[in-house]
Each structure stands twice: as C-alpha cells, then as structure tokens.
Amino acid sequence: MLPVDEIRLNFNPASLMVLNAVLGFLMFGIALDTRVDDFKRVARMPWAMAVGIAAQFIVLPAVTYVLTLLLGVGPSIALGMILVACCPPGNVSNILTHRARGNVALSVSMTAISNAIAIVVMPLNFAFWGSLHPDASALLKTIALDPVEMVGHIVAIIGLPFVLGLLCAHQLPNFTQRVKKTVRIVSFLALIAFIIGAIAGNWRFFLDYVGLVLLAVVLHDALAFGTGYVCARVTGLQDYDRRAVSIEVGIRNAGLGLVLIFSFFGGLGGMAVVAGVWGFWDIIAGLALASWWGRRAPVPAPEELRA
Template sequence: MDFAINVVVPAAQAFIMFSLGLGLEIDDFRRVFRRRTAFAIGAFSQIVLLPIAAFCVIMAFNLPPVMAAGLMLLSFCPGGVSSNVITKLSRGDLALSVSMTAVTSVMAFITVPPLATWSVLYFMGESAPDFSFFEIAIFTFLVTTLPVITGIIVRHLFNNMARRLEHPLQNTAVVFWALLILALFVANRDLIIAYMPTLGYSTMTLPLVLMLIGLAFGKILGLNKSEGKTVGIETSVQNSPLGITLAIVITGTSSSLGEVPMALPSALYSITMYLVVLPFMFYFRWRSRGDAMESVAAE
C-alpha cells in the first residue's frame, strides 16, 4: 500500500494529465479566448464558486477540522479527464470541457498551494501538520501542470505521432482512472464505510449543489444548453486522486489512507460524485435526443 500511495497514484495522475495535454493544440487555447464568455463562466464556477460551495457544505454539516480541510483541499483541485468523458457522453461541449480542464490544470501550481495552505491552517489551527508551501507547489506542478504542458509540446513537435497515440492513450487514461479509484476503494473500503456517516451527506450534497449552481449560473448568464451542462459537469466532477495525493504530501504520512484522514473526503467524493453526476448524464442524453427529434420534426 505504501508503494501504491507514494508511486502509483502520483504516476497515474501524471499519466492522465499527459494524455490530456497530448490531445491539445495551441489553437485550443486560442479558441478559449474566442469564446471568452463561456470559458470565463466555467472558470469562475470552478475556481471561485466551487470552494465557496464546499465551505458552505462544511459549515452546514459541521465537519471535523481535518475532514473540513480535506474537503476544501479537494475543491481547489482542477477537474480530471473523467469530466471530459462525462461531457462527451452527455452530448455537451467537449471542446469547452477539455479547454477548462487543461487551463485549470496548467494554473494549478499557482492556485492550489496558497488556497490549500490557507484551508489547512484555517480549519486545523495549531493541530495542522508541519508542511511546506513550496513542496505543495512543486508537487502540484510535477503531477498536473508539467504533464499537461509536456503533452502539448509533444503534440506540437510530433503532430502525426501524437494524433495516432491520442485516442489510445486517452482511453488508457480513463481505464487507469477508473482502476485507480476502484483500487483505492477496495483497499480502504472498511475505512470509507466507517466514515460514511460523517462524510457521506456532505460528499453527496456538494456535487449536487455544484451541478445545480453550474447549470443555473450558465443559464442566467446566457450560455446555450450544451455549454451550460458542460459548466455543470466541470464544476461538480473533481480530480479526487489529486486531492488524495495532496493530502498525503501535506500530512507527510504515506503508509495508508487510515493514517491520512485528510484524504478521506477525496476518496469518498470519488464515489459519491458519480452517484450524483451519472443520473444527470443520462438525463442530458435523453434531453439531447428529444431536442434533436424536435428539430427534425420542425424541418
């Protein structure tokens, strides 16, 4: 378990981010600026509204300090590759989803360290572990920002090869992600079940609130249906493995999740967010099919 926590999880995280970067071109970032409104709304929802919602959920359920710090830590993490897959299956705006994930991942080493430092010190006070701000920044850069940038560079320099590898690597990354979540749950199922009464309601409420906020925010500010549901998905689907590994880096504990209670909110959220988001995905697909049929009938 020590090897899995210290090596496999960070390596899997880096591989997933690299596969994301490999699917991006410089033009993808130019398109972000051409679609400033949709991207700005999505980024604001993820970077600002998400932590605010997490803070409110913590207060509402009166979570213990270390659990509160862990849930806040998760809220600062960028979205993961699974949000892109769910957006595609929901018939959302895949280009917007990938752009949001990529940009927030590249920015993570700037946004995550100060916010993570604040949340741990705010909620845990004198009981906070002794950790290094710069260690968090370096770790975040190595497992999120650098792999994405490396993937983009490889795509730019070796475009034909990258195009051939893009889909196999992204499919592998999705499987890798799913196996990683499953392995973490199986290895710690008794612990996760034991903490379900403490964390279950909060980790079920948060993705539901985030999905509704993202959808409402997009509708109020004039996004189309495809963009609106993409913002909702990107806001509610978080990078749980990154939250787990960051908690381990901060606490300096590595033998098992049982010794890292700060990681438990991320571990549980990796399950509960899908219980909330997948019904929305099926609803979005059903609505998209209905809208398509209405469009054909109108013609």
Template sequence: MRALIALSRFVGNTFALWVLLFAVLAFFLPSGFLPLTAWIVPLLGLIMFGMGLTLKGEDFREVARRPLRVAIGVLAQFIIMPALAWLLCKLLSLPAEIAVGVILVGCCPGGTASNVMTWFARGDVALSVSITAVTTLLAPVVTPALIWLLASEWLPVSFSAMFLSILKMVLLPIILGLVVQRLLGERVKLAVEVLPLISVVSIVAIVAAVVAASQAKIAESGLLIMAVVILHNGIGLGLGYLAGHLFGMPLAQRKTLSIEVGMQNSGLGAALASAHFSPLAAVPSALFSVWHNLSGPLLATVYRRMGQDPAETSK
C-alpha cells in the same frame, strides 16, 4: 492493435463500473491493493501526460474567441466548489482530516471526464475543453492558494510544498505530453486511441490504493464522508447550471458549466492528500471519484433529453 483500441473504448465507456468494483474490492481485500499507494503520484502524472498528448491549439483558441464565457467557467470552478466545500465542513462540523480532504477536492481543477459528459449531454464541448485546460494550467498556483486560505484552520498547509507538488504531478507531465505530441505529430494518434484504457486503469488504481490505505477509517466514517461527497457534487452541479443561467448563457453552455463545476480532478485531490496530509484526507477524493462517475452519466442523460438549440451554441 484493433483489439487493444476496442478494449480501450469499452473500458472507457464502462469507467464508473470499474471504479466502483475496485473500490469495493479494495475495501474488503485491502492488503492486495496497499502496494499501489506508492504509485499514486506516478499514475496521476501518467494521466496528465495523456492530457498533454491530446491538447491542441484549438482548445485555447476558444479562450480568445469567447474569453468572457471561459472566464465565467474558470471563476465558477474555483469559487463554487471550494466555497461549498468549506461551508459543508463548517455546517457539519467535520473532523479535521476529513474537512481538509473535502476542501482539497473542492479546490482541484475540473477533470477530463467532464469533457466526455458534456459531449454526451449535448453541451458545448469546445467550451468544456477550454475551461478544463485553463483551470488545469492555473492549478499549480490557484489550488494551493485556495487550500491554504480555506483549510489552514483545520491543519497546517504549506503553499510552497503544494505548489511544487502540482508542478511535478500536473504541469510538467502536460508539458512533456505537448512536447512528445509536437515531435511525433501524426504518429501519436495510436497512443491517443488507447488513452482511455490507460486513464481508467490509473484512476482505478489510485482509488483502490486510497480505499485500501484507509479501510478502517472508511468503515468508521465512510457514510458521513459519502454523504458530504454526494451533497458537494450534487449542489455543485446545480449551482454551476444556475451560474450559467444568471449570466444569460444558452442551454448548451448551462449544461457545460454545470458539468465543469461539479466534476473535479479527484485523482489530483487524492494524490495531494496522500502526499501532504494523511490517507484519511484522501478518502473524500477517492469517494468523489466513485460518485461523480455515477452522477455525471446520470445527469448527462437527463441533459441530453433536454436537447439543445443549435443556433444558441454559437453565441
């Protein structure tokens, strides 16, 4: 079991490498990864179940302790990235399916990888976990509403269908994880130790499936989509930091807000796009997953060198 835990930690620490490697393999050998498309939704549910296993009461006590900071983070998450996605689609006159895919990933909540990046960047981890938890729990209502509001001019969007999908993909697995955690107590710790391995395998499989299913379209439009993804992520990271500065947050919390805003739950985006639109609409989410797992560690390294004022993090 120690070997499995060690493998889990190694795979978790080299997440970006595996996502990039299997995205490339799926592009050049798509037939080998096409069967994975049927597993996109169950794999996302498995990731969310793992999140439920790790959520604790302390993650929500932060909401009561610093409600304004958490609210700023949640609003920044659900305003900056969706609005930025819509603006990029307009300015670049993106084709309908690509535009919907970009908006979709922009409307998703933050991903759990942001918590790890915040820790490495010496940001405010408690605030990061709280923002991720709250945005994820709000996602069944807020994400479909935003997609309907911003993407309907390109393709028809069903709020009710997306609401039900996110309930099944996100909320129910998280609730199940919380129930299992409550029932098993300390015995769940062993499962938590191998969660990085399960999460990485699941995300890698989702990305590989999307890339394989859209290989021809990526070959045709991949550079355009990648450019939009890089702009979306980079500007989002910058605007998140700026939002923290405008609200007078200390350095550790500015780092946190930057990472929370810029890093999305791209697995959810890929699953929703595959279920409700087309394989091409899922490509921005897949490429976002590849890119933000490269840009996140790079930015966290820069932020780490900026240091922090320990007195500030308690504000």
C-alpha cells in the same frame, strides 16, 4: 473506534510513487487531447470561459466552505471537502459533456486552462479556505502545510506531464492520433484501480467511517454541479454552454486530491475517505446527469446544432 480526525490510512511510499506516475500519465493523456486551437478558442468565447473558471476557482471553494459549516463535519472531513473543491477537473468531464450534448469545445478548453491555472492557484486556494475554517484551521497548523512545497509537487505530477503532452501533440501529431485514445483509457482505468487499491488496503477504516462522509459527499457533489449551472445561468450563457460549465465545475480530480493527502497529510482519515468516496460518486452522478441531458437537445439550440 477512533475519531476520524485521529486515524491515518496506510499507503506505502512505493505505492505513492506509482500513484504519482499514474496521475502524471493521466495528465499526459489530457494534454494529448489538447491543441493550441483549444487555447485560441478562449478568445472566441471569453465570457463563457471566464464564467467557468470563476465558478471553479472562486465560487465552488467558497460554497464548499459554507457547506462544511452548515453540515458541522469534523475538521479532517472539512479539509477533505475543501481540497476536492480546489482540485482541477479531469478529462472525464469532456466525455460527459459530449454525452450531455453540451459545448465540447468549451469543455476541452476549460479543462486545459483550468489545469494550467490550478498549478499555482490550487495550493493557495486550499491554504486560504483551510486556514479560514474555525475548526479545520487548527488541524492545518499542526500539519504545517507549505503551499510553495505543494506547488512544486503539483508542477511535478501535473505541470510537467501536461507540457510534455502538449509538445508531443504538437511535434508528433500522427503518433499522438494513434495512441491518445489508448493512453486516455489506460490512465483513467489505472487511476480508478489505485483508488480501489487505496480503499481496499484500508477497508476497515472506510467501512467504519464512510457513513460519516457519504451524505456530505453526495450533497457536495450535487452542489458542485449546481454551482456550475447557476453561475452559467445567471450570467446569461445558453443551455449548450451551461451543460459544459456545469459538468466542468462538478467533475473534480479526486485522484490528485488523494495523492496530495498521502503526500502532505499522512493519509489523514477524514480527508482520504472524502477523496476516495468522491472519486466514485462523482463519476456516477456525472454520468447520470449527462445521460439525462443527453436525451434532449439544448434549448435554444445553437446554430451549429441546426446545421
């Protein structure tokens, strides 16, 4: 069995183009659920928003970096964990926040703002933490990652669809209201189908190497949810907001990570296995957490819940 850092998963260019289109459709669906009022809400809860954004783009990548060192994982696995941590959240976080009886308005606003910020910050964040890693930095140099090129790719697959979705929601509200639920469900199922396809097409590799990443993914995912919760708690946010921030930080768009891995890293083994396993485990863990929270009201209950 080859070392995980030496394998390259198979994913043909045509499939990658379709995956790019699916991810763009997913971002379009997120934008259809976004309104100008979502951005205006930021002005009404600036502290909660600032805490959530900082937890996602500053604290989580730093915590992930430390976790890769403590676990002593291979370079490609470390890069996969760092890349996932740098990804923006997906709109499944909004659904889970609602199930958890958290602040859905905060969750929706954070998703919109985070995806906009990620267009520029994500490649820079990944390049910084990846190059800082004592083992993974050498692997990153051999790949010769260009953050500017990655920005262009991210603009094409999440930036433009997001802007188009915002325009559609603003200019065609009636049409948007009719189709947004269908778009959200279809795009999410299509993304899951492609993650399954990526795993099925490389089943032997996943079977051989999943044991290397499963513990790392489970710990990393739990740490991501915990990072959001701790950041929200130590900064004085109430339980209602803490639930939203925890889920928003814990849910990462592993589909975007998978696209970037096949586009820029040639399907590098450890990275792809991490992103593939994360894509499923993240939803399972998030659903379990949201269901547990959903069984009890936030404490102390905010005024809007008492009304």
